[in-house]
Amino acid sequence: MPDNESDLLMQVARTLRRRWSAVYAPMGLTPHQARALRVTGEHDGLRLSAIADALRISARSATEVVDALENADLVTRRPDPTDRRAILVAVTALGEQTLASLTAARTKDADDFFGRLTDNERASLRDILGKLVR
Template sequence: MPGPDDTAEQIAALLDGIVRRQRRALKQDLEVTHGQFRLLRTLDQADRDLRPSELANQLGIVPRSATTVVDDLEAAGLVTRRPDPADRRATLVALTPAGTKVLTTIRRQRRDAMVSLIERLTPTEQADLLTLLTRLSDDD
């Protein structure tokens, strides 16, 4: 019988494999990295435009890295910067319509890739998996 360390390693390897499959399923013509996708998603989920430092904080990266990602996304026309009306020294980052379109496409592709994986499970197994993954992802 495998010990807890063996089980944890097996689960980690299986989850890594699933994530890799999902990333491979995304069409490469979008040319958006995982980090760029995360930034786009963060902007989309925010109730307002965000400063680069706020993005860095929410993404758990250093501010310089957030600035680099914003630079690349701005050059691609997926985000835009504008002056912060509350602080003229600061800038705010917002999604452009093109950024929203790319984000919608990626989300659809991710969902479709996951559907092809979970359709192997019964509806009860799918519900159980969702419950278990939710418990594991909860921040205590």
């Protein structure tokens, strides 16, 4: 069992990632694809470079992720009205439905995972984590 905070935090992060991978699998999505769909769904069209930045991956890798989402009819590419040379990625109607399912499943799984904590412990954890990311 890890005996320091950083090891424990990384173990929790890996556990959540494994759990969410299992949640996404029935939807045919990898964690990167699910995150790209979530990021794209927060905007009315997003350039590939912005998706790559949000995912902290290379532009080439972002292209592969978006290609997979496009092949599944979850996103579409369209010209950027402000720059003829640029392409925007936008979520389709099916993508919106999938995003809603993904969000609900992820929220349920997080509630199950953190459900072993009391309300006070969860509030303390949020406070501590918030303090660390500021």
